[in-house]
Amino acid sequence: xxxxxxxxxxxxxxxxxxxxxxxxxxxxxxxxxxxxxxxxxxxxxxxxxxxxxxxxxxxxxxxxxxxxxxxxxxxxxxxxxxxxxxxxxxxxxxxxxxxxxxxxxxxxxxxxxxxxxxxxxxxxxxxxxxxxxxxxxxxxxxxxxxxxxxxxxxxxxxxxxxxxxxxxxxxxxxxxxxxxxxxxxxxxxxxxxxxxxxxxxxxxxxxxxxxxxxxxxxxxxxxxxxxxxxxxxxxxxxxxxxxxxxxxxxxxxxxxxx
Amino acid sequence: xxxxxxxxxxxxxxxxxxxxxxxxxxxxxxxxxxxxxxxxxxxxxxxxxxxxxxxxxxxxxxxxxxxxxxxxxxxxxxxxxxxxxxxxxxxxxxxxxxxxxxxxxxxxxxxxxxxxxxxxxxxxxxxxxxxxxxxxxxxxxxxxxxxxxxxxxxxxxxxxxxxxxxxxxxxxxxxxxxxxxxxxxxxxxxxxxxxxxxxxxxxxxxxxxxxxxxxxxxxxxxxxxxxxxxxxxxxxxxxxxxxxxxxxxxxxxxxxxxxxxxxxxxxxxxxxxxxxxxxxxxxxxxxxxxxxxxxxxxxxxxxxxxxxxxxxxxxxx
Ligand SMILES: Cc1cc2nc3c(=O)[nH]c(=O)nc-3n(C[C@H](O)[C@H](O)[C@H](O)COP(=O)(O)OP(=O)(O)OC[C@H]3O[C@@H](n4cnc5c(N)ncnc54)[C@H](O)[C@@H]3O)c2cc1C
Numbered sequence: 185x186x187x188x189x190x191x192x193x194x195x196x197x198x199x200x201x202x203x204x205x206x207x208x209x210x211x212x213x214x215x216x217x218x219x220x221x222x223x224x225x226x227x228x229x230x231x232x233x234x235x236x237x238x239x240x241x242x243x244x245x246x247x248x249x250x251x252x253x254x255x256x257x258x259x260x261x262x263x264x265x266x267x268x269x270x271x272x273x274x275x276x277x278x279x280x281x282x283x284x285x286x287x288x289x290x291x292x293x294x295x296x297x298x299x300x301x302x303x304x305x306x307x308x309x310x311x312x313x314x315x316x317x318x319x320x321x322x323x324x325x326x327x328x329x330x331x332x333x334x335x336x337x338x339x340x341x342x343x344x345x346x347x348x349x350x351x352x353x354x355x356x357x358x359x360x361x362x363x364x365x366x367x368x369x370x371x372x373x374x375x376x377x378x379x380x381x382x383x384x385x386x387x388x389x390x391x392x393x394x395x396x397x398x399x400x401x402x403x404x405x406x407x408x409x410x411x412x413x414x415x416x417x418x419x420x421x422x423x424x425x426x427x428x429x430x431x432x433x434x435x436x437x438x439x440x441x442x
Numbered sequence: 443x444x445x446x447x448x449x450x451x452x453x454x455x456x457x458x459x460x461x462x463x464x465x466x467x468x469x470x471x472x473x474x475x476x477x478x479x480x481x482x483x484x485x486x487x488x489x490x491x492x493x494x495x496x497x498x499x500x501x502x503x504x505x506x507x508x509x510x511x512x513x514x515x516x517x518x519x520x521x522x523x524x525x526x527x528x529x530x531x532x533x534x535x536x537x538x539x540x541x542x543x544x545x546x547x548x549x550x551x552x553x554x555x556x557x558x559x560x561x562x563x564x565x566x567x568x569x570x571x572x573x574x575x576x577x578x579x580x581x582x583x584x585x586x587x588x589x590x591x592x593x594x595x596x597x598x599x600x601x602x603x604x605x606x607x608x609x610x611x612x613x614x615x616x617x618x619x620x621x622x623x624x625x626x627x628x629x630x631x632x633x634x635x636x637x638x639x640x641x642x643x644x645x646x647x648x649x650x651x652x653x654x655x656x657x658x659x660x661x662x663x664x665x666x667x668x669x670x671x672x673x674x675x676x677x678x679x680x681x682x683x684x685x686x687x688x689x690x691x692x693x694x695x696x697x698x699x700x701x702x703x704x705x706x707x708x709x710x711x712x713x714x715x716x717x718x719x720x721x722x723x724x725x726x727x728x729x730x731x732x733x734x735x736x737x738x739x740x741x742x743x744x745x746x747x748x749x750x751x752x753x754x755x756x757x758x759x
Contacts, residue, residue, distance in 0.1 A: 197690055197710050201575040210576065221691060279552055280545055306690055306713075307572055309555045312542035315510065319546035324622035325510055327539040330684070340625065345535040346638065348630025348685035351508060356621045365691055366684055402551030402586065407579035408571070411716075417723075417736045427740045428750045431722065432758065434738055439720045441642075441699040442666065442755075 185240035186296040189230045189265060190286055190317065191223040193248050193256040194307040207408045209276065219256045222302025224263075224370035225363035230300045231264035232368060233334050245289055247271040247282050250388065261381035262373030268386040269293075275398035276405070283316035288394040290321060297337075299360040303328050314362035324359045330366035443473075443565050443582075447524045449517070449531035449541070450477040450499065455486045460532025460639065463597035464559075465494035467530075469604075471561045477608075478520035480505040480513055484610050493602030500524065502613045507624050512616035513540040518547050519615035526587065528565070533591040534638060541589050550587040553580050557596045557696070557717065573690055573713030593717075594639045595696050630685065634669045637688065642668035642699045645688055645715070646676060649704020649725065649744055653681035658745070659703060662752045665759065671695065671715075673705045689714035704744045707732025724748065 195201065196216040204211045219227075227244070234240040244260040246253055250272040257268040269289050277285070290296065299321065304311040311327075318325030330350075331342035337357040342350045344364060355361075373381070391397055418434070420427040435442045448465055451458040457465075468475055475496045479487070484501040491499060500520035505512055517540060521529055531537040533554055545552035557577075558568035567580035567590065582588040637643060644663045646656055656670065663670045671688040672681070688695055690713040700718035705711060707723070707730055715721070716735055723736035724747050733739045740747055 195572060197573060197713065201572045203576060210572065279542070280549075283546060309570075309694060310542075310552075311538045311554060312545070312552055315539055315542035316546040316552070318510075319514070319543045325543070326622070327510070328535065342628075343535075344685060345508075346630075346636035347634070348683055350628040350630070351624060352626040352628065353509075354623050354625050359621070365687075402583045402588065403553050404581040405569075405571070405578040406581055409577050411574070411576065414735070415737070417733050417739045419728075419733070419739045419741065424740075424742050424746045424750055427742060428747060428754055431738055431740060431751065432754050435699070435720070435722070439699075439737065441720050442759075 185234070185237050186293070187230045187234060187240065187242045188245055188290050188296055188299045189223070189226050189242060189260065190245045190299065190301045190313065191227065191256060191260055192220045192246060192305040193217045193253055194220045194305050197306065203408045203410065208406060209408060217252050217256065219259050220302050220305040222304060222306070222363060225365065225367045226300035226302050227260050227263050227265065228368045228370040229332060229361070229363055230298070234264070241266045243267050243269060243293070245269045245271070245286055247273055247277065247285050249274045254386065257386055258381045259373065261384045262378040263371055264377070267384055270386050270388045271391065271394070272388055273391050273398060277398060278401040278403040279310050279312035280316060281396060281398070281401050283313050283320055285391055285394050285396055286313070287317055287320035288396070289389065297357050301360070301362050303362045303364040314360060318360040321360070324355050325361070326353045326355055326359070327362040328364050329361045330364050332361060332367060443528045445474045445524065445526045446528045446530060447476045447478055447521055447526035448496070449529065449537055450479040450487060450491070451532065452479070452483045452487060455483060457487050457490050458532065459599065460534070460592070460594040462599045463594070464530045464532060464592060465496070465602065466600040467559050467561065467597050469494065469600050469602060476500065476524040476526060478517060480516055480616070482506060488608050488610065490602070492606050492608045493604055495602065495604035495606045496608050497606050498524070498609045498611055500611050500613055502616050505616050507627070508536050509618050509622060509624055510540055510543060511622050512618045514543045514547060516613060516616035517541065517544045519613055521548060521587065523611070529587065529589040531589070531591050532594050534594070537591055541591065545589050548587055550589050551582055552589045554591040555694070556580060556590055556592050559590070559592055559597060570717065574716045593694070593696055595641055595698065637669050637671050637686070637693045637695050640669035640695070641697050642666055643671050643688070643695055643697045644668045644701045644703065645671035645673065645705060646703050647673035647705030648675040650676065656682060658748050662701070662748055665752055665755045668699070673711050702732050702736070703748060705732055706730050707735060
């Protein structure tokens, strides 16, 4: 059984974001990079499925600049992935180009049983890579999965939608799952596993090795802006009755939202 | 970008607000507009669509339950037949999932979570980035098709004044196969608008002390027709389900009014709600970071302030 997990490296939420002087992108100097938190659910689930299966393997795949990305692949390996594929690309790509790169890299590896991604990455909220990848690999997918029964070759996946409603699907393998909170509790890597991860193999390639180029993108982001300064908060004073009366008045007459 | 397809969605038999927002952005812009509806209700929205100048509605009434396989086939076919070079949809669980897949099938550009859209001259699009710490302009390639998903509650709703004739085109492109089947639907308890679509939200955090005190927020929410949300701290404590979590690892919301009760305003919470138009913070700690993002702040005890607020609003609405 061969499983792939696709991860993205994103700025830590606590990181302060600054822009490049020409506003063409963020300034990545000083940014602390982490594995996208939703991808940890994907890694955990893949490793959990692999562990009781003799001979099963999990390969972690990611696209980004090698200099910083290697670190995140090692994190995934310390959590139990067996090997990695690093697609070295410094330019930012749109979702479709990224999905195409990952799909080509996965296809080149031969047969597989399942692919996991996080439901979205917290840098851009796109939520697109999973479904795109499934389409390009010509396999079914279930998105936003918070519960999975993964015995045998027909899996049952619970997909979370609006209003707390859950859509339950049965999916025949090979298939793709996008993981969300609730699916599992990602493990912390132990020190011995962190050491072991350093020796696990990483296959490196570039976009052009895959027959793609960053010029292929169909969507480009530009003209980055910091948010406009917001008006200072109006603190309402007096006892709670006075505060509440003032609030209702302001919501009605000033903000006009009631 | 002259030929546009809008993904139509229904609520209680008429067009959903998110769909109306998209159609409103096209009013008076001289575009050729098609719409696509998966599921029943084509007849009930036909008239509304005509007022917005929609000339054809692609529909497959049999698609009553979401399945990525059949919905991908349907939308891909509708887009192809319409010849649209721009597809607009309101971003939600269904559209995000299916249209990303459609984009891969049609080799189309795809961008989600946009918050600004206008058609003055060309198309103007922006979206928040990095949990709304900054924003970026979005450039679409002009050749080929682009699929753009807008966050709900970002655009004004205008009344349509056109008098086009809208032809319903029945498709049967969407079929399921044995690789992916819907087994069950577990209905959520909430009949309220989902957080991502709500125009008013009352959210509670650890300051509420225990699960049953969320009832106090429910009462306030009922009076102003709001949906109740929560911080991660209370979701992790098991007081409320994850579907109610607002923030970086919960829902991204953008209502006109967001009332944060007993929420400190951690950066991961702000990431999910700082796009709200008006933010009210009620917190005992005058130094809570939430006040820096708030429009109006009340330093006070939630158990005193919230019932009074509910009473006043009840009396005056
Ligand atoms: C990777 C990651 C992702 C995260 N994602 C999210 C997310 O999606 N959403 C999210 O919300 N958090 C998220 N968090 C957690 C976040 O960092 C905070 O821990 C969380 O938001 C705190 O919740 P809170 O404001 O309810 O609790 P606290 O921070 O404990 O704040 C409680 C507040 O209640 C006030 N209070 C106490 N008593 C009263 C009273 N009687 N009346 C009024 N006010 C009172 C206190 O002054 C305090 O400000 C994430 C964290 C990480 C690391």
